[in-house]
Amino acid sequence: MYNLLLVDDEPLIKVAFQSAVEWGKNGFLLAATASNGQEALHIVETQHIDAVITDLKMPGMDGLALIHELKKRSFTGPILVLSNYSDFDSVRTALTDGAYDYFLKINMNGESIGEHLEKMADLLRVQQQRQTEEDHRSFAIEAQKKENALIHCAQWVTSTAEPSPAANPFSMLPEPLAFPVRLFTVTLIPAKTHPMPALDAVTDLITEVFDEISGKVFLHTHEDEICGLISNESLVASGRTLDKKLARLQRQVTTYFLDAPVIIYHDKPISLAKLRQDYQLCEDSKALAFYVGRSAPIKATAHTVTAQPFHVSQAELSKATAAAAQNADELQMQIAVHTFFQNCAALCMPPQRVREACHLLLERPGENMIPQETLEQTFKEIEKAPTAEALEQLLCLILQERMGLSKIALSKFKKEVQAVIIYVNAHYMDKLTLDGIADYVGLNREYLSRLFSKETGTGLFQYINEVRMKRAGEMIRSNKQVYIKEVAAAVGFDDPYFFSRKFKDFYGKTPSEYAEG
Numbered sequence: 025m026y027n028l029l030l031v032d033d034e035p036l037i038k039v040a041f042q043s044a045v046e047w048g049k050n051g052f053l054l055a056a057t058a059s060n061g062q063e064a065l066h067i068v069e070t071q072h073i074d075a076v077i078t079d080l081k082m083p084g085m086d087g088l089a090l091i092h093e094l095k096k097r098s099f100t101g102p103i104l105v106l107s108n109y110s111d112f113d114s115v116r117t118a119l120t121d122g123a124y125d126y127f128l129k130i131n132m133n134g135e136s137i138g139e140h141l142e143k144m145a146d147l148l149r150v151q152q153q154r155q156t157e158e159d160h161r162s163f164a165i166e167a168q169k170k171e172n173a174l175i176h177c178a179q180w181v182t183s184t185a186e187p188s189p190a191a192n193p194f195s196m197l198p199e200p201l202a203f204p205v206r207l208f209t210v211t212l213i214p215a216k217t218h219p220m221p222a223l224d225a226v227t228d229l230i231t232e233v234f235d236e237i238s239g240k241v242f243l244h245t246h247e248d249e250i251c252g253l254i255s256n257e258s259l260v261a262s263g264r265t266l267d268k269k270l271a272r273l274q275r276q277v278t279t280y281f282l283d284a285p286v287i288i289y290h291d292k293p294i295s296l297a298k299l300r301q302d303y304q305l306c307e308d309s310k311a312l313a314f315y316v317g318r319s320a321p322i323k324a325t326a327h328t329v330t331a332q333p334f335h336v337s338q339a340e341l342s343k344a345t346a347a348a349a350q351n352a353d354e355l356q357m358q359i360a361v362h363t364f365f366q367n368c369a370a371l372c373m374p375p376q377r378v379r380e381a382c383h384l385l386l387e388r389p390g391e392n393m394i395p396q397e398t399l400e401q402t403f404k405e406i407e408k409a410p411t412a413e414a415l416e417q418l419l420c421l422i423l424q425e426r427m428g429l430s431k432i433a434l435s436k437f438k439k440e441v442q443a444v445i446i447y448v449n450a451h452y453m454d455k456l457t458l459d460g461i462a463d464y465v466g467l468n469r470e471y472l473s474r475l476f477s478k479e480t481g482t483g484l485f486q487y488i489n490e491v492r493m494k495r496a497g498e499m500i501r502s503n504k505q506v507y508i509k510e511v512a513a514a515v516g517f518d519d520p521y522f523f524s525r526k527f528k529d530f531y532g533k534t535p536s537e538y539a540e541g
Contacts, residue, residue, distance in 0.1 A: 026148055027055035031064040031078035031090065032106060044134035051145040061085025065093055075144045077104045080114045088117055095122045100151065102144045173197050178243040181251060181303050192296060201241050204293035205253045206266050209306045211286040212248045221281040223250060229280065233273045237262050251303065256293040270321040284318040286310055291323050314375040315412045327372045337367040338381045342388060349427045357423050359449040365416045366450065382406050382419055440465045441479045452491045453516045492516055493530040504539040511535065
């Protein structure tokens with residue numbers, strides 16, 4: 025329904041308009057009347073008026089002055105002029121100034137008024153349609169500008185090229201981002217039974233989590249990654265902390281999309297100059313999720329990926345598993361695999377490098393090789409392992425089958441005791457304490473001691489000493505010229521004399537006598 029303003033100083037004209045027309049049926053309501061231009065302007069400024077019918081001759085501000093003022097104030101509705109025969113020159117001026125039509129007061133009746141109202145309604149509908157189309161075009165243009173600006177920002181953040189000192193792509197955004205900012209990345213992982221969620225859907229969820237915080241930008245930096253930039257000033261003013269917000273986001277994404285994302289965040293405000301460097305730090309830190317899991321957001325940590333120690337560890341794994349296969353020693357195999365994965369975690373090796381190492385290990389020639397036709401399926405299982413722990417367990421199972429080990433020595437022990445046995449065999453050369461081992465398996469130290477003795481029939485430190493002595497004996501047998509001091513240090517003894525006494529207690533011979541024998 026359109027609102028009409030009638031402007032005329034003659035009361036009879038106003039009454040005639042009100043009574044001659046069935047208002048509402050023609051799409052109009054007579055919303056207000058005025059007696060001159062000044063009153064009309066006040067009504068237009070204070071009420072919603074869609075169309076105006078005005079007389080030309082009125083005291084004070086006349087109709088021509090009113091039309092001029094309405095157009096000056098960007099009134100876009102149709103203006104219809106009421107006139108007498110003697111007003112022809114004024115009517116012509118009114119039409120030139122912006123009135124769309126006129127009609128004579130002498131011909132005024134319900135039918136003629138209705139016809140003009142229908143014309144004005146048609147004009148308003150066309151005008152509204154054009155305005156809607158123009159608004160859509162403007163919205164689409166602005167949306168495209170914003171999208172282009174976001175794409176440019178994402179490309180700038182992920183680029184490795186040296187930026188211009190004055191470059192600030194975020195100034196191109198409709199609401200420029202204020203620095204310093206807090207940075208985080210959300211990398212999506214497809215659920216086992218569901219496809220990857222759309223980035224737009226996850227971005228909407230992120231926007232909801234940070235709804236009350238102004239000054240934020242979310243960039244689609246990769247096909248599976250969203251980079252969030254939050255104004256540090258706005259975050260502090262909100263009284264919220266980034267880690268708590270991201271913990272909530274982690275829960276919600278996991279709930280809605282059925283698998284946890286990898287969320288990495290930088291724990292300090294970042295300037296524009298350091299943004300790309302710190303984004304790359306978040307990218308490099310993604311590997312941490314492979315080792316610590318995806319149950320909580322991960323703080324970006326600087327680390328160095330060194331290829332040489334990884335190659336050494338990979339070679340040691342191959343050598344140790346080959347020896348375990350030759351000896352049919354399932355424990356030796358598990359220790360070798362566990363040690364390799366611990367080294368990978370210490371180096372924060374990219375998960376794909378670790379998976380490739382598993383591929384190479386399984387492709388190694390040998391009597392008990394996995395048949396070629398099953399390798400492809402095995403490799404698929406390796407690629408799907410979500411964490412280092414899952415991949416370690418999978419590799420142990422595959423190697424166990426490959427080595428033909430039907431009796432698993434560790435299976436008779438509880439899980440915590442199995443973990444202690446593997447840990448001790450992998451770390452016998454280190455300083456081992458009851459508290460440290462208890463923390464590793466998550467048990468009370470007294471309970472761990474009782475459980476280990478009950479399960480294995482020997483005390484924990486007696487077992488540690490046994491492992492060390494066996495390794496020392498292997499070293500001496502393989503190299504009779506080795507110095508006792510070197511052997512002692514290699515198996516975790518600072519004092520070679522104390523080591524020699526322990527060695528004799530275990531073997532009944534001194535290290536020198538053992539080498540000669």
